[in-house]
Amino acid sequence: MTQFTEEILVIIKGIPYGRVMSYGQIARLAGNTRGARQVVRILHSMSEKYNLPWHRIINSKGKISISDKRYAAIQRDLLISEGVEVSEDGYIDISIYGA
Template sequence: MNDHELHRQILEVIALIPNGKVASYGQIAKLAGLPKHARLVGYVLKHLDKDSKIPWHRVINAQGKISVLRINDKGENIQQSLLEQEGVYLLNGKVNLKVYGWTI
């Protein structure tokens, strides 16, 4: 299996995360058939095209924290803003995975 196929598998899983839910890098890797490859998920997302429709903002770390530090022109964290638009709120810098975690 080549890198392109691995990246496609990861993006296909991310595309399934429902509005208002989040998943961890490790969870995505496992669902894509790539257990122990959470860093690869991060790599794929880091290199995602800016205009992509993949809901990258729904992927967070296993502690419920945002790992992406992209800031918009208002000084807000883009990922946090996108999550809040979907009704996912951070408390003390964390998403409550019991409430907002994606379960299959």
């Protein structure tokens, strides 16, 4: 596992309950300003193994970006259960709920 991957795992695990972060924000904090797609890949391949709070990660526009409608609905429900307000079309106000 690379140092970048390890950093991403630490950052994702540290996202507080009821807060969200963007893929790009996580990549920047881990030291790669252009690594948002790598964050997506790491989430996809490691969420279950490392019990990551994958649902707390959204795109830079403040929107749930999962294309699978079933998983997008799960993400929305999980965020709402943590007190995060999510619009019908999947937007979250990062200025309020950002970590």
